[in-house]
Amino acid sequence: MEKKIHTIASLNTHSFSAHLDEVILRNGETGKRIRIDHPEATAVIPFISDDEIIMVRQFRYALGRETLEIPAGKVDQGEMPEECARRELLEETGYKAGLIRFVYTYAPAIGYSNELIHIYSGSNLKRMNVEIDEREISSLETISLKRVRELIKKGYILDGKTLIGLFIMESAGP
């Protein structure tokens, strides 16, 4: 157990914040902890067929490079995680999911963030007439599970939620 003494300073964006806390450590000493206060998030593995999924290419500012990921985003205030998963899928790929199933909840960065990501699978996809969010998405790719497995073997998939989602689906099936 570590206990907060006080918050020294904070950084805020419209959707989440970072805080520098002074804390009492387990051994009674004091120390500093950076703590990201983040809303819950969802990710969706969109099955466009039994063995193909849709992935998004995105520029990631903190990492300074483009990555290949499954669609994902932060849960809005008052929104249920499953609604969020449906909304993010639509905004990022233009597809509506006929079926959404819960896969797993995990914590991506437990050393400094309270973020939880709820992963879903989406199937029975239907193309809708919506514009894809160009502030976030560079391009869409339809890719076979076999090809994704090869990309993972080569170490090409960097994104944690994408790896976890795919591994859990592999062991459970769509």
Place this chain on the structure above:
Amino acid sequence: MEKKIHTIASLNTHSFSAHLDEVILRNGETGKRIRIDHPEATAVIPFISDDEIIMVRQFRYALGRETLEIPAGKVDQGEMPEECARRELLEETGYKAGLIRFVYTYAPAIGYSNELIHIYSGSNLKRMNVEIDEREISSLETISLKRVRELIKKGYILDGKTLIGLFIMESAGP
């Protein structure tokens, strides 16, 4: 591509920092991004036998709860990732690994952090006469892979690096 205009403010600890940047977005608008500047990190799956691993219970301040994880930590300046994996294993469990093998590198929180985690497996473990770092570790558990699989099925394992390390080992073997 998103381009930094300037850093508005920063929070610092001895080992990493958080920055609030004003950036130009893909569509030409300006926005704010929180960016964690984090050293690389390593994690080790310590095989105490062919089908048992050692896990650590740790209180995670940002998450506000205890988690069951594989040993891990930040790479020190001038240290190679493999050395770091050996050091963290020794500090957190008291075991020295006769054999360390690279498993995978991934990015845990690409939305706001440049952290990369290098996962290794450790085997031929030997108990050393060292004190375990009590500021971080609550307890050690030796646990069968079968039991870990059950815990994952129940959704009990929250930690991303632990999930990814175990899934990749499952598909490749120790």
